[in-house]
Amino acid sequence: MSSSTTQVQVRPTAGTVWVLGLCLIVAILEGLDLQSTGVAAPRMAREFGLSVSQLGIAFSAGMFGLLPGALLGGRLADLIGRKRVLLVSMVAFGAFSLLTAQTSTFATLLLARLLTGFGLGGAMPNLIALSAEAVPERLRNTAVSVMYCGMPLGGALAALIGVLSAGDTEWRHIFYAGGFGPLIIAPAILAWLPESHAYAAASSQANTTHGGPPSTLRVLFGEGRAATTAFIWISFFCTLIVLYFLLNWLPSLIVSRGLTRGQAGITQILFNVGSVIGVLSTGVLLDRVRPMRVVAAVYAGIAISLLMLAGAGNMLWLSLSVLLAGMGVVGAQSMLYALCAASYQTVMRGTGVGAAVAVGRFGSIVGPLAAGQLLAGGASATTVIAASIPVTVVAAVGALFVACRKN
Template identity: 60%
Template sequence: MTTQPIARSGAVVTLSLCFAIALLEGLDLQSVGVAAPRMAREFGLSVAQMGLAFSAGTFGLLPGAMFGGRLADRIGRKRVLILSACIFGLLSIATALVSSFNMLVLVRVLTGIGLGGALPNLIALSSEAVSSKARNTAVSVMYCGIPFGGVIASMIGIVSMGDTDWRHIFYVGGAGPLVLVPLLFAYLPESKAFSKASHGASVKPAPVSEVLFGASRGLSTLQIWISYFCTLIVLYFLLNWLPSLMAARGLSRPEVGYVQIFFNIGGGLGALCIGMLMDRLRGGVVVSGMYIGIIASLAALSMAPGFGALAASAFFAGMFVIGGQSVLYALSAAFYPTAMRGTGVGAAVAVGRVGSVVGPLAGFCRDKKRVLSKA
């Protein structure tokens, strides 16, 4: 069993707080998809404009991840995580206050910077809170907060089904991180591994080229980047367009919400199960099975004839796509040494975010006219 190394008080506190931030990040990431039909009606948006609105937040994720990870190797994971939580909390509330499409795009880009800065530090803090034997499980425990946050977003969408106002979901998503900031200050311990590597002082990280490509890391870095890119294309396409695509298949709004809930529940369970398997089995076997599962579940999702089949297909798609992404985060955290882990993970997340931008934008290239007209 690999759960024993996790059962230390400091690790439990770290994983609990990181899970809470990941939960709120997942809520924010899927808020736009849930609010999309009502936003489109209020602002008179085309499908192409909605694709841009979906991708706006992910544009910000790219520089946020890169600079957030880099800064964490200089001043610490805890400080950068707190700063990132403040940014995406305040900007999520600002999303609810926008009055035009241009303002919406700008605010979502800035929100993405905060979200992007948080993720590499959540990964680093979780992986460094436990022994190397439990690292995949720890990162998976943290990361399953993201799909469970998506469950909350979907439930808010179902509860507010008859309400034409889409703004309340962003008020909820913005208030949560701001409430957690004092708890992060008071209770979140800085990574002992980082403190040991930096000797308790601010340090100057190694050059980026040395971190990513030095000491024969070049090929592995490129492999990690390609895996992130391909997986995040699929993940963010589904995160943003799944509600609208299901509506275009003729599902009612409650049914759309339930399909999205199944997708996220599958993602959370997949993150936990696949992460634990990575600590028990050969990594190559688990990753190969994960990609086979992604292909099979997406094929099933495209051919599912009705609500029941769509819900089941969405569950398995979430299990393998979201669960698989959590494995990639754990692998990158394990690959880079402590002193450069923030930079290495941040760069991988940033490259993956290019895929997360491509995914939503690709959504309106297929069947442009149907998606929002039936949403």
């Protein structure tokens, strides 16, 4: 990548561990909230009398909020700092998660999830930027993966809450957990999370040299970045189609095969356990192996796991398939965040990552909606899962192009 801004070198310190630890906690809370609707879906459907198609709309409502939230949160991160935007985003998704628990109609449920998504979207670009800028470049992929493994950990926590839930109608407590958690942690972030030193130095230099941060169009398409940005967006979009289809519909698809809700919850926990393994191993490999090899292996693993899941007929086979799917799909998402963070300079990283996250959210909207429409039209779970494989291939092509530019 061409560069007109000097990169600020960061040395790891004890404070680095503190930054990554706090970002990990926020990511756990975000993961809990992102998967809460999928866990609560069967019980919500009974209370509100929702059809399969309406469930797809409910899943996608939060994704609609994530899109503008990521765009605005990423841009503001480069203008006023990562920490401030992260704090506001946390308070927003915590408060609106509590609002979700108070809803009594389908319309207010959609509004609450839309607003929650706005806060969640604003938080993610800042978590990525803070993690990437807390360590030297040679450790950047590992640092982002350490932070991002909080997402599947939060998802596993959501699934565990669902498994332990008493009764067939109680679903609001998972949103109470997703709401009070960020509000309790926010004061600790305010008091103890430092602003990115790399951002502060690069921002000061940009203000002196160029009169301020570069424009959004220059960040995304200037200085030879147009092709890289386009392929990052393609890969984000397609990967998130597959990821959010699985996150939202996996419990319902498993129940439709004759398993109990408890067994569905166990498989969702396994999905998130696999996700943690995939995220951590992918980040470490990216810092030690040629990125193209890691990208090719990860997406091949996704395709294989989807084939296994489509043909799974018993609990053991389903469990293995779901574990491998979690390793592949969530590992791929973490890998894309790391590749994206490395593709933009410090002074423009929030804008670049935020735009990629926002474009990816179109995929997170399309995935649950498309699956809902296919299922409502009579398609089997096997058909819907198999339809994700061509999407995975397109995502792999985009990621391979970006990885090739890094070699």
